[in-house]
Amino acid sequence: FFESSDLINWRKLSDFDRNWVFECMDFVELAVDGDSSNKKWLLYDASFDYEIGDFDGTEFVTDRQVGKGDYGNHYYAAQTFNNSPDERTIIIGWMPTRDKNIFIDNDMPWNQQMSFPSTMELRTTENGIKLFRNPIKEIENLYIKTYSYNNKSINYINRSLDRINPKLIDLSLNFKPIDNDEFKINIRGHEIIYKNQHVEFQKTKIPAKPRNGKISIRVLLDRPSLEIFVNDGENVMTTYSVSDKKNTDVSLSSKRNMRINLKLNELKSSW
Template sequence: MRHSFLFLFAVAATLSGIPGFAQKNVSYYNEPYRPQFHFTAEKNWLNDPNGLVYYKGEYHLFYQHNPYGKGWGNMHWGHAVSNDLLHWKHRPLAIYPLEGTPDHYKCPAFSGSAVVDRNNTSGLQKGNEKTIVAIYTAMHCGQRVVYSNDAGKTWQPYPTPVIPVMKNGTMDERDPKVFWHEPAKKWVMVLYIGPDKDQQERGIAIYNSANLLQWEQKSFIKGMYECPDLFELAVDDNPAEKKWVLHGADGGYFIGSFDGSTFIPETEKIKMDLGNNFYAAQSYSDIPAADGRRIQIGWMNGGIYPDAPFNQQMAFPCVLTLKRFPEGLRVCRNPVTEIKNIYGEKFVITNKMVQPGSNILSAVKGDALDIHAVIEPGTAGSFGFVIRKGSYETSGTPVRYDARNKKLSVLGKTVDLEPVNGKIELRILADRASLEVFANGGKISLSGCFIPVYTFNDLEFFCEGGNVKVESMEIYKLKSAWQK
């Protein structure tokens, strides 16, 4: 996909310059700024998560990837698999540009999605394995299909585009997200369409298909931009009440109704993640009904990782739920419970009054942490956490709650946050160069990248202007998902 802020990525690429790459030894995935529980490519550029699909115990993660350098370009689909969304195994490249050489590609492999064709509607299945079908944008060459009959190990291209390049004056059609709509017994595709001479506003086209190979446009929704996703969620976990969510690359979403062909928004656009670094999120298809979660992974765009062989990282996988609040329905995001698989040493504090100038976390050190806290603001004007203490001036503002003005700030981004029953609940995932903060049950989330002084691993909880009460605080040091 094409982005308007590529200059940030060029800066990131110039800051990285290690020739070659370390083999699997004690230094594997252990560079100073290498995330320890967020997904990164072994080396070179990464952006949008693509083709998120679950099949036979494996979560497949495809992603936009430049195998030839640390800057955006030469788009292929990288590929990795995991059985717990934490411990990833790299697979060979899955999708290549259709034509060209490393110096000049025609039809680079832009973003898309993948599904399991369980009923062989496409007729592509050969053998006993169900066919995994990936639908993606071959830029300037239409929407294309590749498929696998060996559980995603190898991929075969379908010979012709399933949606040719449109003849309406635009080449900007991309990022197909496909799913099976059971009530209508048909496949649905949401596809970004850029503005053209007749259609003055960009938006999302909705298509239907019986077989994944022939598609018909049914409707169009204005005002959305790239990497769309459309899915259904139960309201307050009640299976008798469900709504549909239409989500775009910038994190904006509508809640509404969907009949298989037409989405009708019932809200204004709402922002799903309010941080500095969150883009092009996609949710998994084919999660078993016994699990039932809507699992999402986003790209933490624009992060900078000095002197690293890789560039960019994924956000941590989150479960999406739909909750009712006084102001209406909102999507909540919370980390998947599988993070417990890498829990290490645990620190617990309960019912503790904290005064300004004290640090109740002086014994806690680490560059990968999962922090759970419930705080009563008390008389304090503000309180929060300094992550990687000593890096403060280089990493931006810490996690801070302004109790008087009821605002939460994370790495310089500030949002409104009202207490619930007089308390603020915070969940913080801290990795070597990123913070993801989830507030009040995931109603608010902010994802951000930062550059700490990598040798500083202290943690501080502070309060200013008065005392606060820590009702509960649990902090887990996280083991590396990449080290045996």
């Protein structure tokens, strides 16, 4: 850490040395559980590993517990917006391509993209204070139609969803999981599976321990990308996944015809 009064001459204050630290660092102060009188600092790097602690203006002190801000392979070098008028802390991440470029492979007119902006909040959990991240509320400006199902069976919801053909989607659901059962979401050919306290997509497992007996999953599907928010943003995955242009189906499946709560919002383009 350094300080300067003129941005030209700098004085070293302290060191923060960790083996997870890489590049594109950001350092933000956040209220814990929405309490403005109880704030902590969060330091994260490009890969979105992070630590939470206290900063006295000179030294950053933590318990050295490292959190994982995103479980996907396509969320990098994220940065926050400063001085939001409503005091929200909003973050947006770059989604780099990795082993192959899906934009070139699919003849798209642009190359790579940013994630959907999300809020950053610190909340107290049974495992200590953690970062929670959720899409900003302004996504509602993109909603075209909303379909809501409260305490309806999977079969009932599937029959209703079979009549619509959404392309861009903001889907939220919650349910009481059944031991050793697989609950599947098929969204335009992308299969998301919940089983044994994990949500799995593209062979990546996202921790998903029931909260108050329920699991909540939110999925944002754009043309080339998919973002998953588990348990109100406790764990998040950002990744690329191109939908089949001919497949606009959304359906659910489970060994039992359980009742769930689901809301599906069709989105328009932001352009």
